[in-house]
Amino acid sequence: MSEPTKKKIAVLVSGTGTNLQAIIDAIKSGSLNNTEISIVISNKKDAYALKRAEAEGIKNVFVNPKDFSNNLDFDKKLIEIINNYGVDLVVLAGYTKILTKVFVDSFPNKIINIHPALLPDFGGKGMYGSKVHEAVLKSGIKESGCTVHFVTNEVDNGPIIFQTKVPILEGDTVDSLSKRILKEEHKSLVEGIKKCFSLHVI
Numbered sequence: 001m002s003e004p005t006k007k008k009i010a011v012l013v014s015g016t017g018t019n020l021q022a023i024i025d026a027i028k029s030g031s032l033n034n035t036e037i038s039i040v041i042s043n044k045k046d047a048y049a050l051k052r053a054e055a056e057g058i059k060n061v062f063v064n065p066k067d068f069s070n071n072l073d074f075d076k077k078l079i080e081i082i083n084n085y086g087v088d089l090v091v092l093a094g095y096t097k098i099l100t101k102v103f104v105d106s107f108p109n110k111i112i113n114i115h116p117a118l119l120p121d122f123g124g125k126g127m128y129g130s131k132v133h134e135a136v137l138k139s140g141i142k143e144s145g146c147t148v149h150f151v152t153n154e155v156d157n158g159p160i161i162f163q164t165k166v167p168i169l170e171g172d173t174v175d176s177l178s179k180r181i182l183k184e185e186h187k188s189l190v191e192g193i194k195k196c197f198s199l200h201v202i
């Protein structure tokens with residue numbers, strides 16, 4: 001019987017790449033089977049995520065926003081690169097650049113993102129990284145978490161695929177809370193990718 005064709009993903013990164021590493025580790029362990037990372041793209045030259053990809057022999061490229069006169073031309077370059085690989089899914093893993101409508105519309109229902117809070121709360125324009133955890137701690141709620149969702153043209157507002165709740169502990173700081181949530185992001189992102197593929201959504 002022939003091997004089922006592998007599901008191919010493109011991963012967009014901007015930072016340390018711990019979410020990318022979680023996908024890499026899940027593929028290597030067989031937990032995310034029948035999947036391959038075709039390309040890793042970063043808008044930041046110094047993103048450690050690129051080194052993680054390189055270490056695994058995964059194709060990776062830095063695309064410099066400064067080489068383009070506007071976000072649309074930058075995103076068109078990314079679309080061109082991604083389309084060279086015919087991916088089934090585009091994963092935003094710590095990617096900090098807002099996507100243009102042209103990019104989102106180029107991959108309908110094929111782009112997912114991991115957000116470090118329980119959307120639809122604590123999401124939207126400007127709500128990323130430590131800003132999210134600051135707002136959550138300020139709100140006084142007792143739990144936060146992370147959300148894997150489809151990306152639409154409304155920031156952090158696409159259909160939710162997978163969510164994990166994380167308790168907020170007495171004396172939590174942005175640092176302690178973000179670290180606890182980041183651990184759950186790694187598991188949630190892998191589960192979210194599995195769910196996309198298993199639902200034959202992709």
Ligand code: GRF
Pocket residue numbers: 013014015016017018019020049093094095114115116129182185
């Ligand atoms: C993390 O803060 C995470 O909450 C968000 O992106 C940031 C960097 O993640 N999704 P990574 O280590 O670059 O994957």
